[in-house]
Amino acid sequence: QSVLTQPPSVSGAPGQRVTISCTGSSSNIGAGFDVNWYQQLPGTAPKLLIYVYTHRPSGVPDRFSGSKSGTSASLAISGLQAEDEADYYCQSYDRGLSASVFGGGTKLTVL
């Protein structure tokens, strides 16, 4: 059971927009700690996708965006492409555990 809760899977057709939620608690997201997102393509290492809720590292398309609301965060992917098919993980810090924590991951399928 992950500290941060993500849906196991989401799907969408090419060109559509999908969102992935990340729900935490007052010990992590609700305590004001940042949320970051990682993309893991099949058979590869994770890659930083979004940091500090909304910032994109150089090279990440602006089709990817992040947001926060209360004790939750969301990753939105617009204009879905086949190459977006991957696992997505949210990450934050939990003050009760004194540890960085990840969500369980969401598998995105492009139909």
Added chain:
Amino acid sequence: EVQVLESGGGLVQPGGSLRLSCVASGFTFSTYAMNWVRQAPGKGLEWVSAISYTGGGTFYAHSVKGRFIISRDNSKNTLYLQMDRLRAEDTAVYYCTNSNGISGDNYFEDWGQGTLVTVSS
């Protein structure tokens, strides 16, 4: 170009030990905190350990505290993870990654390709 290269994984019996290494280049190693993050087969990501840029501060996940030791050699741009009293549940791909901080609001910027540790008799 940033490069992060882990090594040292392999098959080890329960109760055994293993030392992982991670050599980094393309960024100023001595100014970044460093971390180990692992991923069990078919499972999600789990943060394992972090070390400050000087090496003076270390942090561990509850699951490995007392069994794993993280260290670094800034003169060699190298990060280490000494893993003792290994258990079957430690079986995972271990990733080396830098971060903007050691705790709190930190994120993992650059990742290696990972090294597989298998604990089995």
